[in-house]
Amino acid sequence: MKKIIKVFVKVLIVLILFIGGFLGYLTVTEYRPDQIEALEISNNQTQKVSLNTTYKAMTYNIGYAGLGSKEDFVMDGGSKGRPDSKEVVLDYLEGTLDILSSHESDFYFLQEVDLKARRSFNLNQVRLIEERLGDGFSSSFAYNFKANFVPFPVSFTDYIGHVESGLLTLSTKQVESSKRHQFPGEFSWPLRIANLKRAMMENTYEIENSDKKLIMVNLHMSAYDGDGSLRKAEMAYLKEFMVAQEALGNYVVIGGDFNQTFPEVKDLFLPKQDYYVAYPIEDDYLPSGYSFQIDPIKPTARLLNQPYDKLDENTQYYLIDGFIVSSNITAFSVINLDYDFLYSDHNPVVLNFKLN
Template sequence: MTFNVGFCASDNTFSFFMDGGDYSRARSKEILIDNMEDIASDIRNTLPDITIIQEVDVDGRRSYHVNELEYFEDELYYGNYVYSQNYDSPYLFYPFTDPSGSTKAGLLTCSNFTFTESLRRSLPISTSFSKFFDLDRCYSITKIAVNNGKELCIYNIHLSAYGSNAEIRQGQLNMLMDDIEKDIQKGNYVICGGDFNHNLRSGNETNVPEWAQPFPKEVLPTNSSFAFDTALYSMIDHNSCRNLDTAYNKDKTFTVLLDGFIVSSNIEVTYYESLNWEYERSDHDPVYMKFKLLN
């Protein structure tokens, strides 16, 4: 399962200043803690063998300095965790009426399977003012040994959105796809999941915000695909992300499928679902799949 938890603040009543909304941080510490507890409970109840999480705050004004990483490591049932910091913003005195402040946040990969190796890969980011919103962008690669001598490579990603131009987006995709291709060529099993910050649906859509540009599927490495395209059973009617310009309104809020999985062809996806939780916990809903390793 992949779940962008929106620093445990972005529930369905929340709007974010960077999307034209009202808030630069959680509406209160109490609301954030309640939401964090509910997120942990939801993950436990779903019982995935592997969970990858994005936007986990370690320390930040926006999250009232609550260490969400520490909480998840204590409260989820997993035996193994890997954290990769991908956001380390200095004090941002904006918006002026309620500054966002400083933030340290990252990606969390969780499982009861033993991790044999984990690597943090720094992505190219903007060098303009927008770097203050995008500092230290990365993805992680965590490996699990398989009894046939191969490795299951779990990629946890959160690609750029705010302020990123086409060159930055393409550079990030090129780097990610090169790494995926190398693991596939080694004969390993690859699952790349998370927040792609691209519209994963095919076809042309109108009135799409700049941050929801279509994913260029032509960059996918040979012997890989989006899991929902090859799944034996797939439910992707529900979009995994909503706009944060206002509180969620089912009839008005723009939504898009940003979250999902790329899998190598030696993985059979038996079930795939974009879970419809009505953005109750985050501006993203989780995406869940079941799979089998072939060969």
């Protein structure tokens, strides 16, 4: 009996040391970005933005080419932690690339683009997107998720592992500067050491014959925020940013995955069961001089509780992707491109606009 107790104690000590060492390693190597960081601009273009010219912007959460129509995800009530094979990811990615190239845009706001991650079989999606769109685009990348090891979510073999992922903005215009803004708020330790560090990317463009700037913001805001504190902090930061830009008289387009539903459509696509609820943005949230630009007809995202089936009553939809624009911009149209969630759990949204 004593031998059994000794063996148990030894095993327990080894286990404690291993877990302690593992948490220590992740804590020491935790991604700790500055509040604002300058980003590298690749292949910067030479043509500047013009007034009274129509431009097209697309926002698209590509789901790291791992959340297409055949997938579910454990955080949404499914069973899987990552796609079954590299071939599956390549297939979703090829479809995504086809969408980008077939809807030629002046600006692309992409979210959940993996730079290097186990969940997408270490494909450099940033490079592959840049190559497909060609030499006519400047690009900048900002981390939204960076961790050496994420043990979650399913089993010893089905886990996220190493992940480097984030926001990718591409444009046909010359970028004056590109910055990553770290959103305020964070999970408590130890959850934060292997969790997302939500951010927004601010790209600034000079405008011909104007002393004002065009500010293009790509963002991906928090989901699964239990008490709502992260959401509130992020939205307060974004509002303060908009107020500051309005005071400068700049032209502002903000696009991305808000992970919240917009006031105009807060009563649409309501959860059918005990599913994830997209928090409705407050009716009076926007500061003076701004408006939401969304397509209120079709959903932009689906829940990953099961593989996609449009005929199944348990298929849950959301409208959480769209734009905010300043009042000195005319928005001609906003269209949700309905790809039936074939390559991602989101559909792309396209905005046509001009600077007045």
